[in-house]
Amino acid sequence: MKQKGTVELQSSRLLLRRLTAGDAEVMYQNWASDWEVCRYLTWQPHPDVAATKRLLAFWEPMYSGNDFCQWAIVPKKLGQPIGTISVVRWDESTDTAEVGYCIGKPWWHKGYASEALKTVMSFLFEEVGIHRLEARHDTENPASGAVMRNCGLQMEGVLHGAGRNNRGIVDVAVYGILAETYKVKQ
Numbered sequence: 001m002k003q004k005g006t007v008e009l010q011s012s013r014l015l016l017r018r019l020t021a022g023d024a025e026v027m028y029q030n031w032a033s034d035w036e037v038c039r040y041l042t043w044q045p046h047p048d049v050a051a052t053k054r055l056l057a058f059w060e061p062m063y064s065g066n067d068f069c070q071w072a073i074v075p076k077k078l079g080q081p082i083g084t085i086s087v088v089r090w091d092e093s094t095d096t097a098e099v100g101y102c103i104g105k106p107w108w109h110k111g112y113a114s115e116a117l118k119t120v121m122s123f124l125f126e127e128v129g130i131h132r133l134e135a136r137h138d139t140e141n142p143a144s145g146a147v148m149r150n151c152g153l154q155m156e157g158v159l160h161g162a163g164r165n166n167r168g169i170v171d172v173a174v175y176g177i178l179a180e181t182y183k184v185k186q
Contacts, residue, residue: 001095001129003066011119014112016071016085018063021056023072026080028052031104040141041102042165073103073116082107085116087124095131097124101147113147121151125182134176138165148175152185 009016019027028049031037038045046052062068067090072081083103090097099120103113117135124130137144139158149155153175163172 001092001131003069003090004123004128005066006063006069006071007123009071009119009123011115013075013077014115014119015074015076016116016119017074019056019059019070019072019081019084021053021060023081024049024053024056027056027072030081030106031083031102034105036105037102038166040138040144040165040167044166069097069120071116071120073101073112075107075112082112083116085113085120087120095129096134097128097130097132098134098136099124100135108143113144114150117147117151121177121182125179131179132176133182134174136163136172136174138163138167139171139173140167145173145175151177152182153177 006018028046032046032052035045046055059068059070063070069087071085073083073085074081083101085099085101087097088100099117101113101116121133124133133153135148135153137148145155154177156174156176159172159174161169161171163170
């Protein structure tokens with residue numbers, strides 16, 4: 001596995017790129033301040049755009065590291081970020097990457113999360129050389145599981161009371177896919 005950091009990626013409808021300080025207002029408006037978007041996430045909705053600016057300033061120096069992968073999801077026709085997708089955990093002992101994503105409510109059920117995940121999967125398997133990709137979701141958020149299944153991940157089980165998010169302690173569905181399975185499906 002050779003981590004490469006947040007390199008720009010593209011799909012037919014999306015540009016996946018680094019977030020910049022100039023994205024603060026759009027990030028705040030499009031998803032970071034929305035309780036419905038954050039309900040199943042581990043971070044609180046941003047109370048104001050200043051909180052979003054602080055987060056982006058915190059991330060900026062992290063982009064210089066090869067182990068930081070945090071992409072803005074930008075529909076090419078819209079030209080502004082509508083969410084993020086990131087590697088939330090690396091396990092170098094098993095060449096595993098765990099991914100997470102969030103999308104602003106106006107763009108739910110339009111295939112953007114699936115397209116972003118497929119694009120990141122391609123990068124992680126084909127360029128980074130991971131052996132395993134995994135993702136998790138609160139079992140009360142079945143739409144996230146649908147994205148994972150749509151991208152070829154298989155549900156491996158439910159960890160009862162193993163997660164904490166804005167709803168409290170929750171059950172977590174774990175999904176995964178190995179490199180050899182991913183290659184067969186391509």
